Amino acid sequence: MNRAVFLDRDGVINRKAPEGGYITRWEDFHVLPGVFESIAILNQAGFCVIVATNQRCVAKSLVSAAEVAKLHEKMTDFLAQHGARVDAVYCCPHELTPVCRCRKPAPGMLLDAARDHNIDLNVSWMVGDSDIDVLTGKNARCKTALLTAADVQASESSADIIAHSLLDAIQKMVGRISKPSVMTRG
Ligand SMILES: [Mg+2]
Numbered sequence: 001m002n003r004a005v006f007l008d009r010d011g012v013i014n015r016k017a018p019e020g021g022y023i024t025r026w027e028d029f030h031v032l033p034g035v036f037e038s039i040a041i042l043n044q045a046g047f048c049v050i051v052a053t054n055q056r057c058v059a060k061s062l063v064s065a066a067e068v069a070k071l072h073e074k075m076t077d078f079l080a081q082h083g084a085r086v087d088a089v090y091c092c093p094h095e096l097t098p099v100c101r102c103r104k105p106a107p108g109m110l111l112d113a114a115r116d117h118n119i120d121l122n123v124s125w126m127v128g129d130s131d132i133d134v135l136t137g138k139n140a141r142c143k144t145a146l147l148t149a150a151d152v153q154a155s156e157s158s159a160d161i162i163a164h165s166l167l168d169a170i171q172k173m174v175g176r177i178s179k180p181s182v183m184t185r186g
Protein backbone atom coordinates (compact mmCIF):
# COMPACT_ATOMS: atom_id res chain seq x y z
CA MET A 1 0.00 0.00 0.00
CA ASN A 2 1.02 3.59 -0.53
CA ARG A 3 1.41 6.36 1.98
CA ALA A 4 0.24 9.82 1.09
CA VAL A 5 0.53 13.42 2.10
CA PHE A 6 -2.74 15.22 1.53
CA LEU A 7 -2.32 18.93 0.95
CA ASP A 8 -4.93 21.60 1.36
CA ARG A 9 -4.68 24.08 -1.51
CA ASP A 10 -5.29 27.69 -0.48
CA GLY A 11 -2.76 28.82 2.12
CA VAL A 12 -0.63 25.71 1.64
CA ILE A 13 0.22 25.57 -2.08
CA ASN A 14 -0.90 29.03 -3.12
CA ARG A 15 -1.46 32.35 -1.45
CA LYS A 16 -4.97 32.59 -0.02
CA ALA A 17 -7.57 34.98 -1.37
CA PRO A 18 -8.56 37.83 0.95
CA GLU A 19 -11.19 36.83 3.53
CA GLY A 20 -14.44 35.81 1.83
CA GLY A 21 -12.80 35.66 -1.61
CA TYR A 22 -11.86 32.75 -3.85
CA ILE A 23 -9.02 31.99 -6.20
CA THR A 24 -10.74 31.17 -9.47
CA ARG A 25 -8.24 32.34 -12.10
CA TRP A 26 -4.71 31.24 -12.89
CA GLU A 27 -3.61 34.92 -12.88
CA ASP A 28 -4.44 35.01 -9.18
CA PHE A 29 -2.76 31.70 -8.36
CA HIS A 30 0.56 32.46 -6.65
CA VAL A 31 2.57 29.49 -5.49
CA LEU A 32 4.01 30.01 -1.99
CA PRO A 33 7.76 29.88 -1.25
CA GLY A 34 9.20 26.40 -0.65
CA VAL A 35 6.30 24.53 -2.23
CA PHE A 36 8.22 23.08 -5.20
CA GLU A 37 10.97 21.86 -2.92
CA SER A 38 8.53 20.44 -0.36
CA ILE A 39 6.60 18.41 -2.90
CA ALA A 40 9.84 17.21 -4.52
CA ILE A 41 10.99 15.93 -1.10
CA LEU A 42 7.70 14.03 -0.72
CA ASN A 43 8.03 12.60 -4.23
CA GLN A 44 11.54 11.35 -3.44
CA ALA A 45 10.41 9.92 -0.11
CA GLY A 46 7.84 7.84 -1.98
CA PHE A 47 4.66 9.57 -0.83
CA CYS A 48 1.63 10.04 -3.02
CA VAL A 49 0.99 13.78 -3.06
CA ILE A 50 -2.71 14.53 -3.20
CA VAL A 51 -4.46 17.88 -3.05
CA ALA A 52 -7.81 18.01 -1.22
CA THR A 53 -9.61 21.33 -1.49
CA ASN A 54 -13.03 22.77 -0.66
CA GLN A 55 -14.18 25.11 -3.44
CA ARG A 56 -17.62 26.36 -2.51
CA CYS A 57 -17.15 29.01 -5.18
CA VAL A 58 -18.51 26.41 -7.63
CA ALA A 59 -21.77 26.04 -5.68
CA LYS A 60 -21.96 29.83 -5.50
CA SER A 61 -21.67 29.90 -9.34
CA LEU A 62 -18.61 32.16 -9.15
CA VAL A 63 -16.81 29.68 -11.37
CA SER A 64 -17.77 26.45 -13.14
CA ALA A 65 -16.57 23.01 -12.12
CA ALA A 66 -14.88 22.74 -15.52
CA GLU A 67 -12.98 26.00 -14.93
CA VAL A 68 -11.82 24.79 -11.52
CA ALA A 69 -10.68 21.54 -13.10
CA LYS A 70 -8.74 23.57 -15.70
CA LEU A 71 -7.14 25.65 -12.94
CA HIS A 72 -6.06 22.47 -11.18
CA GLU A 73 -4.64 21.10 -14.42
CA LYS A 74 -2.60 24.29 -14.81
CA MET A 75 -1.47 24.06 -11.20
CA THR A 76 -0.40 20.46 -11.61
CA ASP A 77 1.46 21.21 -14.86
CA PHE A 78 3.17 24.26 -13.37
CA LEU A 79 4.30 22.34 -10.29
CA ALA A 80 5.55 19.46 -12.45
CA GLN A 81 7.58 21.91 -14.55
CA HIS A 82 9.34 22.80 -11.29
CA GLY A 83 10.04 19.23 -10.28
CA ALA A 84 7.00 18.83 -8.01
CA ARG A 85 4.67 15.96 -8.90
CA VAL A 86 1.08 16.07 -7.65
CA ASP A 87 -0.53 12.67 -8.15
CA ALA A 88 -4.16 13.77 -7.92
CA VAL A 89 -6.44 16.65 -7.00
CA TYR A 90 -9.76 16.15 -5.21
CA CYS A 91 -12.17 19.04 -4.99
CA CYS A 92 -15.47 19.48 -3.14
CA PRO A 93 -17.58 21.95 -5.14
CA HIS A 94 -20.57 21.80 -2.79
CA GLU A 95 -22.37 24.21 -0.48
CA LEU A 96 -22.43 23.81 3.31
CA THR A 97 -25.93 22.37 3.00
CA PRO A 98 -27.13 19.91 2.04
CA VAL A 99 -24.25 18.23 3.79
CA CYS A 100 -22.09 16.24 1.38
CA ARG A 101 -19.57 13.53 2.19
CA CYS A 102 -16.63 15.37 0.65
CA ARG A 103 -16.56 18.87 2.12
CA LYS A 104 -13.81 19.05 4.71
CA PRO A 105 -13.88 18.31 7.63
CA ALA A 106 -15.71 15.26 6.26
CA PRO A 107 -13.10 12.71 5.18
CA GLY A 108 -14.74 11.82 1.83
CA MET A 109 -11.99 13.14 -0.44
CA LEU A 110 -9.32 11.34 1.56
CA LEU A 111 -11.32 8.12 1.60
CA ASP A 112 -11.87 8.33 -2.17
CA ALA A 113 -8.18 8.97 -2.73
CA ALA A 114 -7.29 6.03 -0.50
CA ARG A 115 -9.47 3.77 -2.61
CA ASP A 116 -8.26 5.20 -5.93
CA HIS A 117 -4.55 5.13 -5.05
CA ASN A 118 -4.31 2.20 -2.64
CA ILE A 119 -3.34 4.45 0.26
CA ASP A 120 -2.93 3.35 3.87
CA LEU A 121 -4.44 6.33 5.73
CA ASN A 122 -2.88 5.35 9.07
CA VAL A 123 0.59 6.13 7.73
CA SER A 124 -0.50 9.19 5.79
CA TRP A 125 -0.65 12.90 6.65
CA MET A 126 -3.03 15.78 6.14
CA VAL A 127 -1.41 19.20 5.93
CA GLY A 128 -3.48 22.36 6.05
CA ASP A 129 -3.67 25.90 7.33
CA SER A 130 -6.93 25.59 9.24
CA ASP A 131 -8.38 23.57 12.09
CA ILE A 132 -10.82 22.14 9.57
CA ASP A 133 -7.91 20.49 7.74
CA VAL A 134 -6.60 19.06 11.00
CA LEU A 135 -10.05 17.69 11.78
CA THR A 136 -10.31 16.22 8.27
CA GLY A 137 -7.05 14.38 8.78
CA LYS A 138 -8.21 13.06 12.12
CA ASN A 139 -11.55 11.98 10.66
CA ALA A 140 -9.60 9.93 8.11
CA ARG A 141 -7.23 8.60 10.81
CA CYS A 142 -4.22 10.36 9.29
CA LYS A 143 -1.50 12.24 11.10
CA THR A 144 -1.88 15.99 10.83
CA ALA A 145 0.21 19.12 10.36
CA LEU A 146 -1.09 22.65 10.86
CA LEU A 147 0.56 25.54 9.04
CA THR A 148 0.19 28.82 10.85
CA ALA A 149 1.91 32.17 10.88
CA ALA A 150 0.80 32.66 14.47
CA ASP A 151 2.89 31.47 17.37
CA VAL A 152 0.68 28.53 18.24
CA GLN A 153 2.03 26.18 20.88
CA ALA A 154 1.70 22.45 20.33
CA SER A 155 -0.65 22.27 23.32
CA GLU A 156 -3.10 24.69 21.67
CA SER A 157 -3.77 22.53 18.64
CA SER A 158 -4.64 18.88 18.24
CA ALA A 159 -2.33 18.67 15.21
CA ASP A 160 0.67 16.33 15.43
CA ILE A 161 2.92 19.00 13.95
CA ILE A 162 2.72 22.80 14.03
CA ALA A 163 4.75 24.52 11.32
CA HIS A 164 5.23 27.94 9.80
CA SER A 165 5.33 26.79 6.19
CA LEU A 166 4.89 23.68 4.09
CA LEU A 167 8.64 23.16 3.93
CA ASP A 168 8.91 23.47 7.72
CA ALA A 169 6.11 20.89 8.08
CA ILE A 170 7.67 18.48 5.60
CA GLN A 171 11.06 18.68 7.31
CA LYS A 172 9.48 17.97 10.71
CA MET A 173 7.40 15.18 9.20
CA VAL A 174 10.30 13.47 7.48
CA GLY A 175 12.21 13.69 10.79
CA ARG A 176 9.37 11.86 12.53
CA ILE A 177 8.97 9.27 9.81
CA SER A 178 12.56 8.16 10.15
CA LYS A 179 12.06 7.40 13.87
CA PRO A 180 11.75 3.66 14.51
CA SER A 181 8.51 4.01 16.50
CA VAL A 182 6.82 5.42 13.43
CA MET A 183 8.51 3.01 11.03
CA THR A 184 6.96 0.00 12.76
CA ARG A 185 3.50 1.37 12.04
CA GLY A 186 3.98 1.24 8.28
MG1 LIG B 1 -6.48 26.55 3.36
Ligand SMILES: [Zn+2]
Nearest residue numbers: 092100102103
Ligand atom coordinates in the same frame (compact mmCIF):
# COMPACT_ATOMS: atom_id res chain seq x y z
ZN1 LIG C 1 -18.74 17.97 -1.33
